[in-house]
Amino acid sequence: GTRIRFPRFGEHLASLSVPNHSLCLETRMNADSGLEASGKTLEAQVKAFFDSAPPLHNSNEITQNLNHFIQRNSSPLGRRIVCVTSGGTTAPLEQRCVRYVDNFSSGHRGATSTEYFLKAGYAVIFLYRRRSFQPFCRSLPDDPLLECFEPTNELNIQVCEAYSEAVQRAVVEHHSAVAGGLLLKLPFNTIFEYLQMLQLIALSMRSISSRAMFYLAAAVSDYYVPWKDMVEHKIQSGHLLDVKLVQVPKMLSMLRREWAPLAFCISFKLETDSNILLYKAGTALEKYKMHAVVANELSSRKEQVVVVTGAENIIVQRDKNQPDNDVEDPLIKLLSEKHAAYIQDSGPQV
Numbered sequence: 001g002t003r004i005r006f007p008r009f010g011e012h013l014a015s016l017s018v019p020n021h022s023l024c025l026e027t028r029m030n031a032d033s034g035l036e037a038s039g040k041t042l043e044a045q046v047k048a049f050f051d052s053a054p055p056l057h058n059s060n061e062i063t064q065n066l067n068h069f070i071q072r073n074s075s076p077l078g079r080r081i082v083c084v085t086s087g088g089t090t091a092p093l094e095q096r097c098v099r100y101v102d103n104f105s106s107g108h109r110g111a112t113s114t115e116y117f118l119k120a121g122y123a124v125i126f127l128y129r130r131r132s133f134q135p136f137c138r139s140l141p142d143d144p145l146l147e148c149f150e151p152t153n154e155l156n157i158q159v160c161e162a163y164s165e166a167v168q169r170a171v172v173e174h175h176s177a178v179a180g181g182l183l184l185k186l187p188f189n190t191i192f193e194y195l196q197m198l199q200l201i202a203l204s205m206r207s208i209s210s211r212a213m214f215y216l217a218a219a220v221s222d223y224y225v226p227w228k229d230m231v232e233h234k235i236q237s238g239h240l241l242d243v244k245l246v247q248v249p250k251m252l253s254m255l256r257r258e259w260a261p262l263a264f265c266i267s268f269k270l271e272t273d274s275n276i277l278l279y280k281a282g283t284a285l286e287k288y289k290m291h292a293v294v295a296n297e298l299s300s301r302k303e304q305v306v307v308v309t310g311a312e313n314i315i316v317q318r319d320k321n322q323p324d325n326d327v328e329d330p331l332i333k334l335l336s337e338k339h340a341a342y343i344q345d346s347g348p349q350v
Protein backbone atom coordinates (compact mmCIF):
# COMPACT_ATOMS: atom_id res chain seq x y z
CA GLY A 1 0.00 0.00 0.00
CA THR A 2 0.94 3.66 0.03
CA ARG A 3 2.59 5.04 3.11
CA ILE A 4 1.75 8.59 4.09
CA ARG A 5 4.34 10.60 5.95
CA PHE A 6 3.53 13.92 7.60
CA PRO A 7 5.51 16.80 6.12
CA ARG A 8 8.22 18.61 7.98
CA PHE A 9 8.10 22.38 7.94
CA GLY A 10 8.73 23.70 4.40
CA GLU A 11 7.80 20.47 2.65
CA HIS A 12 4.70 19.42 0.74
CA LEU A 13 3.81 15.79 0.72
CA ALA A 14 2.11 13.88 -2.02
CA SER A 15 0.83 10.34 -1.84
CA LEU A 16 0.94 8.45 -5.08
CA SER A 17 -0.97 5.45 -6.27
CA VAL A 18 1.02 2.97 -8.27
CA PRO A 19 -1.29 0.82 -10.37
CA ASN A 20 -0.91 -2.93 -9.99
CA HIS A 21 1.94 -2.73 -7.51
CA SER A 22 2.04 -2.99 -3.79
CA LEU A 23 4.87 -0.63 -3.01
CA CYS A 24 5.81 1.59 -0.13
CA LEU A 25 6.08 5.00 -1.70
CA GLU A 26 7.17 8.14 0.02
CA THR A 27 7.51 11.40 -1.83
CA ARG A 28 8.90 14.64 -0.61
CA MET A 29 8.57 17.92 -2.44
CA ASN A 30 10.86 20.58 -1.14
CA ALA A 31 9.21 23.96 -1.06
CA ASP A 32 12.12 25.01 -3.30
CA SER A 33 10.85 22.84 -6.12
CA GLY A 34 7.43 24.49 -5.97
CA LEU A 35 6.94 27.10 -8.64
CA GLU A 36 6.05 29.98 -6.41
CA ALA A 37 9.03 29.30 -4.17
CA SER A 38 11.42 28.72 -7.09
CA GLY A 39 11.55 32.39 -8.04
CA LYS A 40 11.68 31.37 -11.72
CA THR A 41 9.55 33.21 -14.25
CA LEU A 42 6.81 31.21 -15.95
CA GLU A 43 8.84 31.29 -19.17
CA ALA A 44 11.84 29.78 -17.35
CA GLN A 45 9.65 27.07 -15.79
CA VAL A 46 8.13 26.27 -19.17
CA LYS A 47 11.58 26.12 -20.77
CA ALA A 48 12.80 23.79 -18.00
CA PHE A 49 9.76 21.56 -18.56
CA PHE A 50 10.22 21.30 -22.32
CA ASP A 51 14.01 20.93 -22.06
CA SER A 52 13.46 17.99 -19.71
CA ALA A 53 10.87 16.32 -21.95
CA PRO A 54 11.82 13.44 -24.25
CA PRO A 55 11.07 14.83 -27.74
CA LEU A 56 8.04 13.49 -29.60
CA HIS A 57 9.27 10.90 -32.09
CA ASN A 58 6.60 11.89 -34.65
CA SER A 59 6.35 15.66 -34.28
CA ASN A 60 6.90 16.29 -38.03
CA GLU A 61 4.09 13.91 -38.94
CA ILE A 62 1.77 15.47 -36.35
CA THR A 63 2.52 18.99 -37.62
CA GLN A 64 1.89 17.92 -41.22
CA ASN A 65 -1.43 16.28 -40.30
CA LEU A 66 -2.46 19.34 -38.30
CA ASN A 67 -1.62 21.77 -41.09
CA HIS A 68 -3.47 19.65 -43.62
CA PHE A 69 -6.52 19.33 -41.32
CA ILE A 70 -6.66 23.06 -40.56
CA GLN A 71 -6.12 24.05 -44.19
CA ARG A 72 -8.85 21.67 -45.36
CA ASN A 73 -11.38 23.10 -42.89
CA SER A 74 -10.39 26.71 -43.39
CA SER A 75 -10.64 27.64 -46.98
CA PRO A 76 -13.10 28.11 -48.48
CA LEU A 77 -15.26 26.74 -45.63
CA GLY A 78 -14.15 28.98 -42.78
CA ARG A 79 -15.25 26.24 -40.40
CA ARG A 80 -14.68 26.66 -36.67
CA ILE A 81 -12.13 24.24 -35.24
CA VAL A 82 -12.01 23.06 -31.63
CA CYS A 83 -9.22 21.21 -29.85
CA VAL A 84 -10.85 18.91 -27.27
CA THR A 85 -8.44 17.46 -24.70
CA SER A 86 -9.59 14.31 -22.95
CA GLY A 87 -8.46 11.74 -20.38
CA GLY A 88 -5.73 11.94 -17.75
CA THR A 89 -2.03 12.49 -18.31
CA THR A 90 0.54 10.24 -16.62
CA ALA A 91 3.79 11.29 -14.97
CA PRO A 92 6.30 8.44 -15.37
CA LEU A 93 8.58 7.49 -12.47
CA GLU A 94 11.07 5.54 -14.62
CA GLN A 95 12.39 6.27 -18.13
CA ARG A 96 11.57 2.70 -19.22
CA CYS A 97 8.26 3.21 -17.56
CA VAL A 98 6.60 0.52 -15.50
CA ARG A 99 5.21 2.81 -12.80
CA TYR A 100 3.61 6.19 -13.13
CA VAL A 101 1.37 8.68 -11.34
CA ASP A 102 -2.02 8.88 -13.01
CA ASN A 103 -4.77 11.50 -13.14
CA PHE A 104 -8.40 10.59 -12.88
CA SER A 105 -10.43 11.03 -16.08
CA SER A 106 -12.27 8.35 -18.01
CA GLY A 107 -12.39 10.54 -21.12
CA HIS A 108 -16.18 10.42 -21.15
CA ARG A 109 -16.52 14.22 -21.04
CA GLY A 110 -14.11 14.77 -23.92
CA ALA A 111 -15.48 11.97 -26.11
CA THR A 112 -19.11 13.00 -25.63
CA SER A 113 -18.33 16.67 -26.17
CA THR A 114 -16.53 15.80 -29.41
CA GLU A 115 -19.73 14.26 -30.76
CA TYR A 116 -21.74 17.38 -29.90
CA PHE A 117 -19.10 19.72 -31.36
CA LEU A 118 -19.25 17.77 -34.63
CA LYS A 119 -23.05 18.06 -34.58
CA ALA A 120 -22.69 21.81 -34.03
CA GLY A 121 -20.63 22.08 -37.24
CA TYR A 122 -17.11 22.18 -35.78
CA ALA A 123 -14.07 20.28 -37.00
CA VAL A 124 -12.49 18.61 -33.96
CA ILE A 125 -8.88 17.89 -33.01
CA PHE A 126 -9.32 15.21 -30.33
CA LEU A 127 -6.20 15.06 -28.11
CA TYR A 128 -6.86 12.01 -25.97
CA ARG A 129 -5.28 9.58 -23.56
CA ARG A 130 -4.73 6.20 -25.20
CA ARG A 131 -7.39 3.65 -24.22
CA SER A 132 -9.73 6.32 -22.77
CA PHE A 133 -13.35 6.73 -23.97
CA GLN A 134 -13.70 7.42 -27.69
CA PRO A 135 -16.31 9.44 -29.60
CA PHE A 136 -19.28 7.36 -30.85
CA CYS A 137 -18.32 4.35 -28.69
CA ARG A 138 -20.25 5.15 -25.54
CA SER A 139 -22.96 2.56 -26.17
CA LEU A 140 -20.47 -0.21 -26.80
CA PRO A 141 -19.19 -2.54 -24.08
CA ASP A 142 -15.68 -1.96 -22.73
CA ASP A 143 -14.17 -4.70 -24.83
CA PRO A 144 -16.15 -4.25 -28.02
CA LEU A 145 -14.28 -6.66 -30.25
CA LEU A 146 -14.87 -9.61 -28.00
CA GLU A 147 -18.41 -8.84 -26.93
CA CYS A 148 -19.96 -7.24 -30.00
CA PHE A 149 -19.29 -10.04 -32.44
CA GLU A 150 -20.07 -13.74 -32.63
CA PRO A 151 -18.89 -16.44 -35.02
CA THR A 152 -21.39 -17.77 -37.53
CA ASN A 153 -19.04 -20.56 -38.62
CA GLU A 154 -15.29 -21.15 -38.54
CA LEU A 155 -14.60 -18.43 -41.10
CA ASN A 156 -17.19 -15.74 -40.52
CA ILE A 157 -18.36 -13.48 -37.74
CA GLN A 158 -21.38 -11.24 -37.35
CA VAL A 159 -22.40 -8.43 -35.00
CA CYS A 160 -24.47 -9.70 -32.06
CA GLU A 161 -28.11 -8.69 -32.22
CA ALA A 162 -27.87 -6.80 -28.91
CA TYR A 163 -25.14 -4.48 -30.21
CA SER A 164 -26.04 -4.23 -33.89
CA GLU A 165 -27.54 -0.74 -33.67
CA ALA A 166 -24.74 0.63 -31.46
CA VAL A 167 -21.99 -0.88 -33.64
CA GLN A 168 -23.65 0.37 -36.83
CA ARG A 169 -23.90 3.89 -35.41
CA ALA A 170 -20.33 3.91 -34.05
CA VAL A 171 -18.78 2.65 -37.29
CA VAL A 172 -20.82 4.87 -39.65
CA GLU A 173 -20.54 8.11 -37.64
CA HIS A 174 -16.86 7.62 -36.77
CA HIS A 175 -15.98 6.79 -40.36
CA SER A 176 -17.88 9.75 -41.77
CA ALA A 177 -16.22 12.17 -39.32
CA VAL A 178 -12.66 10.88 -39.93
CA ALA A 179 -12.94 10.20 -43.66
CA GLY A 180 -14.83 13.49 -44.10
CA GLY A 181 -11.83 15.33 -42.64
CA LEU A 182 -13.77 16.63 -39.62
CA LEU A 183 -12.13 14.61 -36.85
CA LEU A 184 -8.38 14.34 -36.22
CA LYS A 185 -7.42 12.02 -33.37
CA LEU A 186 -4.08 12.43 -31.58
CA PRO A 187 -3.25 10.09 -28.68
CA PHE A 188 -0.97 10.76 -25.70
CA ASN A 189 0.10 8.90 -22.55
CA THR A 190 2.43 11.14 -20.60
CA ILE A 191 2.36 14.77 -19.47
CA PHE A 192 5.43 15.25 -21.71
CA GLU A 193 3.57 14.08 -24.82
CA TYR A 194 0.39 15.97 -23.89
CA LEU A 195 1.98 19.39 -23.42
CA GLN A 196 4.24 19.12 -26.48
CA MET A 197 1.24 18.15 -28.60
CA LEU A 198 -0.94 20.89 -27.13
CA GLN A 199 1.75 23.40 -28.07
CA LEU A 200 1.99 22.06 -31.65
CA ILE A 201 -1.80 22.25 -32.00
CA ALA A 202 -1.96 25.78 -30.59
CA LEU A 203 0.81 27.07 -32.85
CA SER A 204 -0.91 25.53 -35.89
CA MET A 205 -4.27 27.01 -34.86
CA ARG A 206 -2.89 30.56 -34.73
CA SER A 207 -3.59 30.87 -38.45
CA ILE A 208 -7.36 30.72 -37.89
CA SER A 209 -7.28 33.25 -35.02
CA SER A 210 -10.66 33.58 -33.27
CA ARG A 211 -12.24 30.63 -35.15
CA ALA A 212 -10.09 28.36 -32.96
CA MET A 213 -11.42 27.05 -29.66
CA PHE A 214 -9.64 25.13 -26.90
CA TYR A 215 -11.84 22.95 -24.69
CA LEU A 216 -9.48 21.62 -22.05
CA ALA A 217 -11.29 18.75 -20.37
CA ALA A 218 -8.19 16.58 -19.80
CA ALA A 219 -7.03 16.02 -16.22
CA VAL A 220 -3.47 17.29 -16.36
CA SER A 221 -0.67 16.26 -13.98
CA ASP A 222 0.34 18.88 -11.46
CA TYR A 223 3.67 17.21 -10.67
CA TYR A 224 6.29 15.39 -12.69
CA VAL A 225 9.76 13.93 -12.38
CA PRO A 226 12.12 15.69 -14.83
CA TRP A 227 13.43 13.20 -17.38
CA LYS A 228 17.08 13.73 -16.43
CA ASP A 229 16.31 13.00 -12.74
CA MET A 230 14.45 9.80 -13.55
CA VAL A 231 16.03 6.37 -13.10
CA GLU A 232 16.29 4.42 -16.34
CA HIS A 233 15.19 0.99 -15.15
CA LYS A 234 12.25 -0.33 -13.19
CA ILE A 235 12.45 0.72 -9.54
CA GLN A 236 12.80 -2.37 -7.38
CA SER A 237 9.85 -2.92 -5.06
CA GLY A 238 10.24 -3.54 -1.36
CA HIS A 239 12.29 -0.35 -0.93
CA LEU A 240 11.17 2.98 0.41
CA LEU A 241 10.97 5.18 -2.65
CA ASP A 242 12.13 8.77 -2.45
CA VAL A 243 10.98 10.69 -5.52
CA LYS A 244 11.43 14.41 -6.00
CA LEU A 245 8.47 15.79 -7.88
CA VAL A 246 8.55 19.19 -9.58
CA GLN A 247 5.41 21.21 -10.24
CA VAL A 248 4.20 21.26 -13.85
CA PRO A 249 3.88 24.89 -14.95
CA LYS A 250 0.28 25.84 -15.72
CA MET A 251 0.38 26.01 -19.48
CA LEU A 252 -2.96 27.82 -19.65
CA SER A 253 -1.11 31.13 -19.33
CA MET A 254 1.26 30.18 -22.16
CA LEU A 255 -1.63 29.11 -24.34
CA ARG A 256 -3.45 32.43 -23.84
CA ARG A 257 -0.44 34.73 -23.94
CA GLU A 258 1.98 33.14 -26.39
CA TRP A 259 0.74 30.13 -28.29
CA ALA A 260 -2.74 31.10 -29.52
CA PRO A 261 -3.68 34.51 -28.08
CA LEU A 262 -6.76 34.99 -30.29
CA ALA A 263 -8.32 31.57 -29.69
CA PHE A 264 -11.44 31.13 -27.54
CA CYS A 265 -10.30 29.20 -24.44
CA ILE A 266 -12.40 27.08 -22.10
CA SER A 267 -10.77 25.32 -19.16
CA PHE A 268 -12.29 22.99 -16.58
CA LYS A 269 -12.24 23.02 -12.81
CA LEU A 270 -12.84 19.77 -10.96
CA GLU A 271 -13.36 19.66 -7.21
CA THR A 272 -14.82 17.13 -4.78
CA ASP A 273 -15.86 19.85 -2.31
CA SER A 274 -18.75 21.80 -3.87
CA ASN A 275 -18.24 24.63 -1.32
CA ILE A 276 -15.02 25.76 -2.97
CA LEU A 277 -15.81 24.88 -6.58
CA LEU A 278 -17.14 28.21 -7.86
CA TYR A 279 -14.51 30.20 -6.02
CA LYS A 280 -11.74 28.10 -7.56
CA ALA A 281 -13.30 28.35 -11.03
CA GLY A 282 -13.58 32.14 -10.71
CA THR A 283 -9.94 32.35 -9.62
CA ALA A 284 -8.82 30.28 -12.63
CA LEU A 285 -10.91 32.45 -14.97
CA GLU A 286 -9.10 35.60 -13.79
CA LYS A 287 -5.64 34.16 -13.30
CA TYR A 288 -5.37 32.42 -16.66
CA LYS A 289 -7.58 34.86 -18.61
CA MET A 290 -9.90 32.10 -19.80
CA HIS A 291 -13.06 33.02 -21.71
CA ALA A 292 -15.03 30.58 -19.55
CA VAL A 293 -14.30 27.94 -16.93
CA VAL A 294 -16.56 24.90 -16.69
CA ALA A 295 -16.90 24.02 -13.01
CA ASN A 296 -17.79 20.43 -12.15
CA GLU A 297 -18.07 18.45 -8.96
CA LEU A 298 -16.87 14.86 -9.19
CA SER A 299 -20.03 12.98 -8.19
CA SER A 300 -22.52 15.16 -10.13
CA ARG A 301 -20.35 15.88 -13.20
CA LYS A 302 -22.58 13.93 -15.59
CA GLU A 303 -25.74 15.73 -14.37
CA GLN A 304 -24.71 19.34 -13.97
CA VAL A 305 -21.88 21.81 -14.63
CA VAL A 306 -21.62 25.55 -14.09
CA VAL A 307 -20.17 27.74 -16.84
CA VAL A 308 -18.33 30.56 -15.11
CA THR A 309 -17.68 33.68 -17.23
CA GLY A 310 -16.68 37.21 -16.29
CA ALA A 311 -20.32 38.32 -16.56
CA GLU A 312 -22.30 35.44 -15.04
CA ASN A 313 -22.44 31.87 -13.75
CA ILE A 314 -24.69 29.67 -15.89
CA ILE A 315 -25.98 26.36 -14.51
CA VAL A 316 -26.19 23.73 -17.25
CA GLN A 317 -28.11 20.53 -16.54
CA ARG A 318 -28.83 17.29 -18.34
CA ASP A 319 -32.45 17.03 -19.46
CA LYS A 320 -33.65 14.19 -17.21
CA ASN A 321 -36.89 13.81 -19.17
CA GLN A 322 -34.94 12.42 -22.08
CA PRO A 323 -33.25 9.16 -21.04
CA ASP A 324 -30.27 9.39 -23.41
CA ASN A 325 -29.63 13.09 -22.91
CA ASP A 326 -26.15 14.20 -21.84
CA VAL A 327 -25.14 17.37 -20.02
CA GLU A 328 -22.68 17.95 -22.89
CA ASP A 329 -25.63 18.56 -25.24
CA PRO A 330 -26.75 21.90 -23.70
CA LEU A 331 -23.15 22.68 -22.68
CA ILE A 332 -21.78 22.58 -26.22
CA LYS A 333 -24.79 24.53 -27.55
CA LEU A 334 -24.07 27.27 -25.02
CA LEU A 335 -20.31 27.37 -25.69
CA SER A 336 -20.85 27.33 -29.43
CA GLU A 337 -23.12 30.41 -29.13
CA LYS A 338 -20.58 32.18 -26.94
CA HIS A 339 -17.82 31.35 -29.40
CA ALA A 340 -19.90 32.72 -32.31
CA ALA A 341 -20.41 36.00 -30.41
CA TYR A 342 -16.68 36.13 -29.64
CA ILE A 343 -15.81 35.69 -33.34
CA GLN A 344 -18.20 38.47 -34.27
CA ASP A 345 -16.72 40.80 -31.63
CA SER A 346 -13.20 39.98 -32.82
CA GLY A 347 -13.88 41.59 -36.21
CA PRO A 348 -13.04 40.40 -39.72
CA GLN A 349 -11.20 37.09 -40.05
CA VAL A 350 -7.68 36.82 -41.41
Ligand code: PMT
Nearest residue numbers: 105106107108109216217219220248250251252267268270
Ligand atom coordinates in the same frame (compact mmCIF):
# COMPACT_ATOMS: atom_id res chain seq x y z
O1 PMT B 1 -13.24 12.23 -18.14
P1 PMT B 1 -14.43 12.13 -17.20
O2 PMT B 1 -14.38 10.91 -16.33
O3 PMT B 1 -15.73 12.24 -17.95
O4 PMT B 1 -14.34 13.39 -16.20
C1 PMT B 1 -14.29 14.68 -16.72
C2 PMT B 1 -13.42 15.61 -15.86
C3 PMT B 1 -14.00 15.66 -14.47
C4 PMT B 1 -11.98 15.06 -15.79
C5 PMT B 1 -13.44 17.00 -16.57
O5 PMT B 1 -14.74 17.47 -16.65
C6 PMT B 1 -12.54 18.02 -15.83
O6 PMT B 1 -12.94 18.65 -14.89
N1 PMT B 1 -11.26 18.16 -16.30
C7 PMT B 1 -10.24 19.03 -15.66
C8 PMT B 1 -9.74 18.35 -14.39
C9 PMT B 1 -8.52 19.01 -13.84
O7 PMT B 1 -7.43 18.52 -14.03
O8 PMT B 1 -8.68 20.13 -13.17
P2 PMT B 1 -7.43 20.97 -12.54
O9 PMT B 1 -7.98 21.81 -11.48
O10 PMT B 1 -6.28 20.10 -12.13
O11 PMT B 1 -6.94 21.85 -13.78
C10 PMT B 1 -7.67 22.95 -14.23
C11 PMT B 1 -7.24 23.32 -15.65
O12 PMT B 1 -5.84 23.62 -15.66
C12 PMT B 1 -7.50 22.20 -16.63
O13 PMT B 1 -8.28 22.72 -17.70
C13 PMT B 1 -6.12 21.76 -17.10
O14 PMT B 1 -6.09 21.55 -18.51
C14 PMT B 1 -5.21 22.93 -16.72
N2 PMT B 1 -3.89 22.52 -16.22
C15 PMT B 1 -3.79 21.70 -15.14
C16 PMT B 1 -2.55 21.37 -14.66
C17 PMT B 1 -1.40 21.91 -15.29
N3 PMT B 1 -0.19 21.63 -14.87
N4 PMT B 1 -1.52 22.71 -16.37
C18 PMT B 1 -2.74 23.02 -16.83
O15 PMT B 1 -2.84 23.78 -17.82
